[in-house]
Amino acid sequence: MNSLTSLVLSSGLVLLVFASIDKAFTNTSHPLDAIPIVGSSGLRSYWEAFKLLLTGGPAVIRRGYDLYPxxxxxxARPTHWLVIVSGPKHVKEFGDAQEHVLSFRGGMENTIAVTQVVGRTIAEDTYHQLTxxxxxxxNLQACFDGVREEIEFAFDExxxxxxxxWKTLKTLNAMTAVVARVNNRLLVGLPLCRNKTYLDTSIQFAIDVIVSGQIIGFFPQYMRPFVGPLVTSRNKSIATALQLLGPVIEERLAKADTLGSNWPxxxxxxxxWLLDDAVGEERTVRNLVLRVLSTNFxxxxTTSMTFTHAIFDLMTRPELIQPLRDExxxxxxxxxxxxxxxxxxxxxxxxxxETQRLHTMGPVNMFRKVVAKDGFRFSDGTFLPEGTFACIAIDSIHxxxxxxxxxxxxxxxxxxREREEYTATHDRDGQDMFKRHMVNAATDHLPWGIGKHVCPGRFFAAMExxxxxxxxxxxxxxxxxxPGVRPKDIVFGLSVTPNMFAKIRFRKRANLWAWV
Structure with missing residues (x-):
């Protein structure tokens, strides 16, 4: 059974089960009553959720945003209400909230069952994000030459x-293969970053987190430990990674123990860098392999999808190619x-x-769970009680x-243009100079998130x-x-991906300059 079939069947099963216990939506009184509903309530909410899951996510979110910008x-989601947050002030307050109030981990666990896919250790202790x-x-400056070398090698391969x-390739597949090689040049180095089995395992693990995590996420918490092993191939990926990456980490650990942390x-x-930050149980081969796999995910x-969107944009606007090439x-x-x-x-x-702005990974982002006992209150008085799941209407904002x-x-x-206009009238050394750079996160530009949990790897991603x-x-x-037709994105509920079946044609340019 393929992943998409599993997702559809599992989703249908879960929704059928929960359609028979509609209490969460039919109560005459609910803590979220002050927040308006978009879509149906009562028994029909489950079928609306099912429709949303399959086809209508972006349209429903856009309709709600138009009403409450x-x-x-x-x-309505299969097991709970999902609150969608809009407006710059709300977005900033939402992003600035502390983890013990609005939990990033709790939001992700609800959307993608992270614990079941990557393991409890990774889900609960995210020290690798600090690394x-x-x-x-x-170290991006120091590592740039290696990254650039790997980009050239990866595209050739x-x-x-x-x-x-001319050669025709499936764009997303090809770009994912390139990104996996380039990322792993920085993560694990040569020669492993060019090992096909290791790369395939890294890619499969990334796919597994998304697909299996969403399937498991449809089930209640108490069912997930039973459902998880049935739909995820994580153990196979981990076993292969342990065989290939394990010896590398074992050798590093041994040298650090005998020669010191800064061994020749x-x-x-x-x-x-992970070994510099890991302590206690985290300095084990299995846990370190899991950290690398999770970082790869x-x-x-995100990088392969963003790059694919960029290529599709250039295909439909070929007049942009020459100005970018000239620069x-x-x-x-x-x-x-x-x-x-x-x-x-x-x-x-x-x-x-601009590609990031137009082509998000879905209509909503920045999933959080209210974990504070006294809930979370916006400055305008809007209240989210403990246990509420919420997110940002990213695509509508963009x-x-x-x-x-x-x-x-x-x-x-x-x-x-905005940067040029700003620098013409302002101090070039001011912090506001960076407001329109690609790596900048803002209340009107949210691919990286914003606030306490803004993407830690955005500087590497932008460089790459x-x-x-x-x-x-x-x-x-x-x-x-x-020619002239942008491949249609694939929409599945609250997920949007570039078309995985779309193909483009490549060929080497003739008469390249000697310095290239």
Missing amino acids: EGCFRI IRGSLTK VLKLQGTE GKPNDFIS AAIH AERVFEEEGWTKNALNKMIKMDSFLR HDTSFHQNAAELDAFRFA LKTMLAHVLIKYDFEPQV
Whole structure:
């Protein structure tokens, strides 16, 4: 049984079960009564939830946002109400809330059953995020040459182009394979980052977290330990990773124990940085392998989809290719292939930020659970009691014309213009200078989240995406199978992905400059 079939059948089963116990929705009094409902209530709410799950998620959220753009509304999910938060003030207050009030882990556990897929240790102790925020980000400059080398190698290996022939590939599959190689150059280093079995395992684990996690997430907490083993292949992925990555970590641990934490020849990669931060039980081979797999999940899933969306945007707006290519060639000719050179690619930064704005991973983001005993209250008095699940209407915010002119249209260089206009009249050293950079999180730009749990790996992701796009623009020509038609995104409830079946054609560019 494939993953999609499992998801549909499991979802249908769960909804049928809960349709017979509609108490959560038919009570005459409910703590969330003050928050308006979008969609049906009562018994029909389950069938509305089922419809939402399959096809209607983005439309329902957009309808609610149009009605309540500065407040909150709620929709029916199979087992509970989900509160959707809108408006800059609410978004900021929501993002700034402490973990012991609005729980990131609790929100994720409800959406994707993280504990069942990645294990309780990873779900409860997220110290690896501090490693990403700290050591990984600080070492991006030092690691750039290796990342750039791996990008070149990865595209050669994945595309396998000969001469100037055209070759057709499934875009998302190809970009996922490239991203997996590049990420793992930084995570585990050579030669493992080029081991096909290890890479396939990393990709499968990332898929498993999303698909299996969502299936398990439809079931009540008490059923998840029984359902989990039936729908997830995590144990197989972990076993393979232990065989391949385990010996590497074992050797690192042994050297650290005998030669000290700064032993001669210590690789400058994520494994080393994890070992610097790991204590107690976390300094075991299995737990460290799980950390690497979990980090791979977060990086592979989001980066490959964002890059695929960017390529699809260029396919439907081919007039954007030459300005972006010209900028990359000019900057690299002046600066060489360096991380600092990326900072001067204003148009590319703007284009990728615009792609992020238009193509989110779903209509909502930043899932949280209210865990404070006395609930959570917004400054306008809106109250969410303990146990409430809530999130942000990210896609509707991104398409709100009060934040962005012609918000439904791809305006590739809108943020480049805004940056130029700002720097023409303000101090270049001021912090506001960064408000329209790709890595910036704001109440009107939420791909990275915002506040306490803003994405710790966004600086690496931005560096990786810009370098990959520059490489593709300079080294290849590419075109769609169907000119002028953007492949339709795949929508499943509250999840949106770039079309996994869509293909594009690549070929090597002729007469490349000698410095490339």
